[in-house]
Amino acid sequence: MTTRTPNRRLRNLVAESGLTYAALAAAVRTVAAECGVALRTNKSAVEHWLAGAVPQGDTGRFLAVALSRQLDRLLTLHDLGLAGPDEAQDEAVGLSLGADPIDALLPMWRGELDRRTFLSTSAYSVAAAALPLSHVREIADRTAAARTGRTAGMAEVAAVRDMITAFSEMDERHGGAHGRSALVTYLRDDVAPLCRGRFRTEEIRRQMLSAAARGVHLLGWKSYDAGEQGAAQRYYLQSYALAAESEIRGHDGFVMRTMAMQGLKLRRPEHCQGLAETGLNRAKGRVDAGTEALFRIVHAHTLAKGGQTHAALAEAERARVMLAAQPGDDAPFWALSWGPPAASIYSRGAKVYETIGDHRAAAEQYARAAAARPAGTYARIVALDLVAGAEMQLKRGRIEQACATWGRAMDHMDGVRSVRTRKAVVRMRADLARYRARGVRCVAELDERAAGFLTPSGEG
Secondary structure, three states: OOOOOOOOOHHHHHHHHHHOOHHHHHHHHHHHHHHHOOOOHHHHHHHHHOOOOOOOOOHHHHHHHHHHHOOOOOOOOOOOOOHHHHHHHHHHHOOOOOOHHHHHHHHHHHHHHHHOOOOOOOOOOHHOHHHHHHOOOOOOOOOOOOOOOEEOHHHHHHHHHHHHHHHHHHHHHOOOOOHHHHHEEEEEEHHHHEEEOEEEEEHHHHHHHHEEEEEEHHHHHHHHHHHHHHHHHHHHHHHHHHHHHOOOHHHHHHHHHHHHHHHHOOOOOOOOHHHHHHHHHHHHOOOOHHHHHHHHHHHHHHHHOOOOOOHHHHHHHHHHHHHHOOOOOOOOOOOOOOOOOHHHHHHHHHHHHHHOOOOOHHHHHHHHHHOOOOOOOOHHHHHHHHHHHHHHHHHHOOOOHHHHHHHHHHHHHHOOHHHHHHHHHHHHHOOOHHHOOOHHHHHHHHHHHHHHHHOOOOOO
């Protein structure tokens, strides 16, 4: 009979956390649920791990995140005494800000194309979310010695921008699952060598790094849309590193804004206000008014989440005034990740009102956001704004109006492969269950359509 060696590293960390075994098991289940995994972990499992048993599957990663959150520092499987050599290498990829972000991205891309699971099953890290806050000083210039023998000019920068724009438009029309491997391959084989090549001027080098940062940001967005929050966070961190190295005014702050939005969505408020406020300060006075409004409206959302209602409404009003003064026609390339700035500001403004409980104003803003995007484009985000608007209408008891809005949302979902749109439809059916039981006609018709959408053959 094999005798297990007690895991002293893990035992010490559990003791330091102050969590009971039952509370730690619950925390592990919470992290797993955020990654779409249902676990039945209980205190007996924790006792087995402390006795030397190795958690099955990805449970060890979820355990590392749970303890990281409790102890407010980043812990790895190695720290927990649970990592083999390959796991120790995988789990740290992308969760730091090194001298060259390409060095972090290459193994991540290799993992994507090799269909390895460490990215898709990695969990959101609160500790990693704070990294940009301690990294706002400019990254030291690295040597731009040519590795490819090419000398890049603005024509190459324009080509990268055009290709990233094409991938972005495809993403919004068809969902994050479309073109992900192609984007990884393009960034790895074409963009990364350009970033490490010769440039005619330092300004061209900065613009190339900024274009690459938006490409990596899009890959993070695709991961987010697939429900892979840990992978999305790692890509956002490396997008931030590229943007900071580019020294393009405001771009690094824009990625911090995105990271704040991710934390809010995941109900992980730690660092969100700091990220939004620091991102705003990085851009304030350095970008056009319409772009600055993008920063302010996310800052307003973090204030609302923090219970600072008056400050949140004041900041939202400042964003509205700035948008009216300059609607974002001069927005830089990196600020157009979600299309027209006006639509993004309306959508995020709706979330401010939703947070403070003003469902009427929230519904109006969601409707404005959906209408502000050009016809035939941004199908996924229009659908999600309409879904959110319908939820606000339902909260006000406007059942027929909500069903009509949900129906319009589903019109936009045709052909979209997105975990978020699928979850939105599942949530809609749950919200309408009590009305379906009463035999409300519009609900029955909508539910039938939703059931067809959720079948393997019916989903876009």
